[in-house]
Amino acid sequence: MGNSIWEEHINYKKRGSLSYNLNTGIVVVGGGLTGILAAYYLQKAGEKVVVLEAEQIGGGITKHTTAKVTAAHNLIYDYLIQKFGYRKAKQYAESNMNAVKEYAQLIKEKDICCDMEQTSNYVYTRTNNKMIYKEYEAMQKLSMPVNFTADLDLPFSVEGAVELPNQLQIHPLKFINAIAEELTIYENTKVVNFLKDNLLEVYSSDRNKLFQVSGKDIIMATHYPVLNIPGFYFLKMHQERGYVLGIRETNGIQKGMYIDESKTGFSFRRYGDYILLGGSCHRTGENEAGGAYEKLFQAAKYWYPQGEAEYQWSNQDCMSLDRVPYIGRYSNLTKHLYVATGFNKWGMSTAMLAAQYLREHIVGKERGNSVFSPRRHSTTAVSGLEKEIKTVTKNLCLQLFCLPKRATEDIGMGCGGIVTYKNQKVGVYKDYDGTVYSVDTKCPHLGCMLSWNPDELSWDCPCHGSRFDYRGQLIDNPSVVNTAVCQVHKKNSG
Numbered sequence: 159m160g161n162s163i164w165e166e167h168i169n170y171k172k173r174g175s176l177s178y179n180l181n182t183g184i185v186v187v188g189g190g191l192t193g194i195l196a197a198y199y200l201q202k203a204g205e206k207v208v209v210l211e212a213e214q215i216g217g218g219i220t221k222h223t224t225a226k227v228t229a230a231h232n233l234i235y236d237y238l239i240q241k242f243g244y245r246k247a248k249q250y251a252e253s254n255m256n257a258v259k260e261y262a263q264l265i266k267e268k269d270i271c272c273d274m275e276q277t278s279n280y281v282y283t284r285t286n287n288k289m290i291y292k293e294y295e296a297m298q299k300l301s302m303p304v305n306f307t308a309d310l311d312l313p314f315s316v317e318g319a320v321e322l323p324n325q326l327q328i329h330p331l332k333f334i335n336a337i338a339e340e341l342t343i344y345e346n347t348k349v350v351n352f353l354k355d356n357l358l359e360v361y362s363s364d365r366n367k368l369f370q371v372s373g374k375d376i377i378m379a380t381h382y383p384v385l386n387i388p389g390f391y392f393l394k395m396h397q398e399r400g401y402v403l404g405i406r407e408t409n410g411i412q413k414g415m416y417i418d419e420s421k422t423g424f425s426f427r428r429y430g431d432y433i434l435l436g437g438s439c440h441r442t443g444e445n446e447a448g449g450a451y452e453k454l455f456q457a458a459k460y461w462y463p464q465g466e467a468e469y470q471w472s473n474q475d476c477m478s479l480d481r482v483p484y485i486g487r488y489s490n491l492t493k494h495l496y497v498a499t500g501f502n503k504w505g506m507s508t509a510m511l512a513a514q515y516l517r518e519h520i521v522g523k524e525r526g527n528s529v530f531s532p533r534r535h536s537t538t539a540v541s542g543l544e545k546e547i548k549t550v551t552k553n554l555c556l557q558l559f560c561l562p563k564r565a566t567e568d569i570g571m572g573c574g575g576i577v578t579y580k581n582q583k584v585g586v587y588k589d590y591d592g593t594v595y596s597v598d599t600k601c602p603h604l605g606c607m608l609s610w611n612p613d614e615l616s617w618d619c620p621c622h623g624s625r626f627d628y629r630g631q632l633i634d635n636p637s638v639v640n641t642a643v644c645q646v647h648k649k650n651s652g
Contacts, residue, residue, distance in 0.1 A: 162222050162471040163404040163432060164331045170214060171335070175346040175364035176371070182208045184520065185358065185373035187349050189215035191223075191505065192498050193379035194334050195513035197341050203521050209341055210360060210371065212348035216334045218634075219381050219505065222473035224402060224434050226415045226427055227261050227326035227506040228279035229254035229302070233289055233419050234481065236296035238529075241480070241536065244299070246529035250482065251300045253530075257510035261326055265333070272332035273429070279415045280310055282319035289419060290318045297322070311411050312426065313461035319416075327415055327427055330506070350638065352385050356494035375520050377496045378488065379512075382476050382623060382636045388489040389532070392604060392636065393546060394539075395476050395500050397442040397623025401450045401613070404469030405433045407462045424457060432469070433462065442474060443553075443620025448612035472614060474623060474634050475503045479542030484532040485512045486519055496520070497532060550606060550621045557583070557600055557607035566594060574610040574617075574628060584644050585610065585617055587628035597630040598642035608641065617641065 186197045189211030197207045209215075229251060238247035265274050283290045290306075297304040297320065305321040350368070351359035358371045378384070383391040408431050417425040418437075425436040435458055438450035451470055458467055478484060478500030485508075488495040496519060498512035515530060528534075564577045566586050574587035576599055585599045585608055597617060599608045606621035616633060617626045624637035632640050 160470045163469045164221055164329060168331050173343050173345040175362040176344040176360060176369050177365055179369050180371045182206055182373050185371055185376045186379055188379035189343060190218050190220045191334055192509040192512050194338050195509055196377055196379060196516050198337050199513045199517045203517055209343040210347045211345045214345055215338055216331050220330050220334060222471055223330050223505060224427060224436055225328050225330045227258055229258055229507055230279040230281055230322040231504045232281055233293045235300060236292045239296050248300050249529045251302055253511045254507045257507040258325055260510055270333060270336040273329040275327050276324055277413050278321050278323045279325040280319045280321050281417055281419055282316045283419045284316055287317040290320055294320050311414055355492040375494045377516055379498055380635060383497055383499055384636050384638050388491045392622050395478050398439055398475050398477055399442050399472055400436055400439040401454055401472045402434055402436045403454045403458055403467045405435055405458050405462055405465040405467050406431055407433050407465030410462055442623040443609040443618040445611045446609055450613045476500045477502055479539035480536045483508050483530055485515045485530040486532050553606035553621050595628050596644035598644060602639050602641055603637040
């Protein structure tokens with residue numbers, strides 16, 4: 159995975175790790191956009207807040223976003239009215255519209271230089287005009303200032319599109335760095351254990367030592383929740399990957415943010431001299447054939463033959479069972495623990511509304527019967543749960559009972575795959591210099607079988623989305639530890 163366009167020319171403020179046991183007010187676990195915004199608004203409300211970040215703020219999902227701040231979340235509103243009813247669909251719409259406005263106001267008030275541009279967001283279709291028009295009508299019912307159009311600044315014609323004006327696009331790392339300036343943040347401080355719902359054990363990598371942190375309340379803003387029980391979020395979500403190219407191209411799209419309603423389509427936005435082209439989405443752990451970047455390169459060459467792809471990167475999204483995020487109390491059994499997760503590819507606006515909701519929960523103005531409540535029940539979630547259980551069962555069985563027929567010598571240079579070695583299942587990557595890296599294929603999170611991702615040279619879990627590099631080092635949670643390394647040996651080393 160390469161560096162995103164946002165990582166260029168960013169001067170991070172280095173922050174030290176925790177060096178003592180700490181008792182404070184609110185503890186926010188995770189220094190991404192959600193955690194930083196939650197900490198900012200709670201501190202503004204008079205709370206004493208500390209942020210714990212395992213590595214560096216903005217260094218995970220935030221730096222890999224395409225940073226489209228919009229309340230138009232693909233084809234969501236007709237679905238919400240049908241499945242949740244008008245009132246909750248209205249709550250979802252108003253919360254996200256207010257989040258967009260709050261970004262604009264906050265950036266203006268604090269004079270944050272984050273390349274903010276106000277523009278329209280378009281959800282378009284090349285084949286299914288009926289669904290687009292139904293979404294247009296649903297958004298009208300919800301009093302959203304929506305337009306229907308087919309005249310878009312795209313390199314191809316469309317059947318129709320829903321336009322939501324006055325949305326935003328920003329530079330996410332410039333924004334988060336400015337907001338973080340006023341906060342107390344400990345970097346390189348990783349939570350390794352939840353001792354109670356308001357007591358944590360953390361590891362300070364700078365000092366190679368464990369400390370305890372307690373607070374009045376704790377917010378888990380770790381993208382995917384790392385505490386399995388209670389909450390059972392591993393049954394409520396899966397993760398998906400998406401890929402992005404940064405194409406230097408001064409012609410083409412000048413304004414607007416665009417996304418295809420089809421899962422196999424593409425998204426577009428401009429940033430300076432670049433067009434950000436996204437797509438090739440798939441469930442994490444289901445990319446053994448590869449070709450995700452190649453699909454983008456081919457599209458870029460066809461649509462922008464004079465352009466040059468100078469950046470390529472990928473991101474990971476938590477997908478809830480019913481397409482609505484989980485924001486609020488972690489579970490019925492955790493009085494002092496809160497969560498924000500399952501943003502379904504719309505992390506920019508959702509991070510802001512999550513910060514607002516969590517502030518209201520904690521300062522005593524909790525909204526009843528919220529559409530975002532983690533404790534909600536929906537009929538849509540039932541069918542989604544059945545699918546997740548089937549996926550987990552399948553991959554647990556593959557790990558426990560199936561030995562592959564391939565051996566290490568069957569793996570080509572620069573390739574990876576699962577082989578049988580001494581009657582054991584092993585994940586193997588063979589480097590171009592002949593070095594063989596072998597890892598345990600059992601995901602340390604909950605035991606599913608890892609799958610090789612040739613586009614990113616990583617071992618990915620198809621059950622819950624944990625990811626590891628070919629050396630076995632953890633890349634993405636919910637696992638909190640590396641996968642076991644079986645062996646590393648050089649060619650002809652014996």
